[in-house]
Amino acid sequence: MTIQMNGKIAIVTGAGGTLCSEMARNLAQQGAKVALIGRNLEKLKKVEQEITKNGGAAISVSADVTDQSQVEAARMTIINTFGFCDILINGAGGNQPDAVTTISEFNDEELNQEKGIRGFFNLSMEKFSNVIETNTMGTVIPCFVFGKDMAEKKSGVIINIASMNSFRPLSRVGAYGMAKAGIMNFTQWLAAYLAPANIRVNAIAPGFFLNERSTKLLTTPDGGFTERGGNIIRQTPLKRFGKASELIGCINWLIDDEAAGFVTGITIPVDGGFLADSGI
Structure with missing residues (x-):
């Protein structure tokens, strides 16, 4: 699905990453002026250069x-x-x-600080808190800052990024899951709150997509799958990982006021059927 965004100003946070850089390129291809926000200016500049090389407009903001x-x-x-x-x-x-734990359920060995085992009781509470803050306040604050401008002009679209963890907890990633569950709830709350300002707020929940980090966790050097990667594929009816480009149709639909003008407060899984399979 393609839409016309000529004259629109789009902001993408985390735009140096695999999924969000694809979203940024898509927005630019359809005529939006795109602001790329992230901590790694080098990665942002790379995406910016790709966009401008293809005739789009983009700026990088650290x-x-x-x-x-x-x-x-x-x-x-x-x-x-x-x-x-x-x-x-x-x-x-x-x-x-x-x-992140390295085990999926409690093991007595974690109480003894055994090397190679990182259970819940071995986690860094500082890092646990950081993950929650990054994934929750890292969404709330941009909504707070940029949403006010949208409210003043009585129009705007906000899309948050949720996760499979938003719907049900996955093993090992307690902090991340806790945060992403919060994102789905916040999306619903903000959608209802901002409706009088004609701002639609929705979220997408990507299933399992490969990026630089997840490739190491889910695949092996010979092209196979790690134990966790194999478990994910077995649980995914389409039997593969997603491609970043496969998020674009959903993103474009949510942005388009004509196609989705009556859609707000929802979180859409783009997951190859992962949530539809009970595993039994």
């Missing part, structure tokens, strides 16, 4: 989306360059190894 002052500064840069935000995609997020 900012930590959990820091309100940095997001406020990014807002001013974007306004001075392009104008006020019409479309906001909150893609910044992620996980940290020290907030």
